[in-house]
Amino acid sequence: MTISTAEKRANFRKLHEAGCFVIPNPWDVGSARYLAHAGFQALASTSSGYAWSTGRADNHVGCDDVIDHLTTLSAATDLPVNADFEAGFADDPDGVAANVARAVATGIAGLSIENSTGRPAQPLYEDALALARIKAARAAIDATDPAIMLVARCEGFLTGERDLARTIARLVAFADAGADCLYAPGIAAPDDIAALVRAVHPKPVNVLIVQPSMTVQGLAALGVRRVSVGGALARTAWAGVMGAAKEIAEQGTFTAFAGAAKGAELNGLFGKQSEG
Template sequence: MAVSTKDKRAAFHKLHDSGCFVLPNPWDVGSARALAQLGFKALASTSAGYAWTIGRADTRVTIDDVCEHLTALCKAVDLPVNADFEGGFAREPEKVAVNVARGVATGVAGLSIEDSTGDKADPLFERGLAIERIKAARAAIDADNSGALLVGRCEAFLWGITDLALVIDRLNAYAEAGADCLYSPGIKSKEHIAAVVKAVHPKPVNLLIGSSGLSVAEAADLGVRRISVGGSLARVAWAGFMKASREIAEQGTFTELGNGFPGGELNKMFSD
């Protein structure tokens, strides 16, 4: 029997109480089901990974696209799914609230709201507005007592603003505004990670690991509560696809096709 949305959300909150867990990022139903069979306790969507599956660049998808995608992911697995909900697909807090309500209705166990504007000249929303956007998301989640978890994201490091004091200030403000978990993608050094964990304690911290770096054990030692990988798994899949495709197009040979995952094993994995 399928796990209810209520139970998924309760399980997701409990995962944040102690320890450190990985929620890898599938980009479609097949990758979500594969990851679920590998024993992970939760999953997270990836805005970039999903966008590439429909031939678009990251941040170039609509809320309609994303809600349809999230609904499919949540129905495909019995695990909690955390949504990469970008910036709420709106600037104004009241519109963010409307969109967050739509996101929660897909069945996700949690979702994140970013503070980036997408404008290189002015990459972060003004602090007060960014806080109001988190408050609006919190209110939308609480309106029907959904129990969905809210993640507040400060995108400063991803936009080249390597001001740790600014990041910590914003994350604490987002926590006060109602965020259950804090996240600043782009921080990598042990010193920065430990500083963020300490500053927002007892709120849990999500760490993005997109390539070689810390292990799960090392991140746990720093106090990180959860780890996600963003679009990295999707990029790995695309790497194999592009390498094989370029070989065919440029050399007329098919050697790389021999490195594919066995079709029989894929059929067996998806046979239920």
């Protein structure tokens, strides 16, 4: 690698100052290096994509494994990496702070914290606790390198509480507590997105692609600064594997291989990166 961690973090912050960029989500070194080759300017890890690559369900990977994964991804390319750090792998603020401090040491340029508990009976943290968790994450980052971006997420639209006003109120509070970027995965209606952008301005908003009809140009026109795809690239890759395997197992034919990437192309791409 030719770019220092400090340079990655500075580059990442600069990306959020104006315009709109896509931050795709690789799940391993190969996908990270391909996305860098494809011309993207930053990457974000995906909890689901990484979990599936290890044969586990999303949110069933421990903090130690995620720390190792972030270290690997951060070292894989010269691009800054934003960590999908789930809910911080702890309920209490002190636990979140301790785990965030570990994540900071992996070389990441940004880190997101959810307010989702993972518990069906109470899917979101109580607001005061959620705010304390964001403050703890901010303090842990600032103790090492304030240049690292903190992304605060509200999962209301993913957990059935599709209340825009409450989501915006939470994200405004998180912004006031030191979050650098705000994120409400699941929000998709243009008017809702525009309202969120206005509410937290001038801080940037991240939008997750949840409908194939959404476009970068359309989101940019609403004032969105960055666009992520979550586990969608990983799901697309798995769809190819699953479809081909099913054809072989059930029909004994191999027509799905007709659309496969060429081995020579992949060897050429990764060979050049290995030499570099």
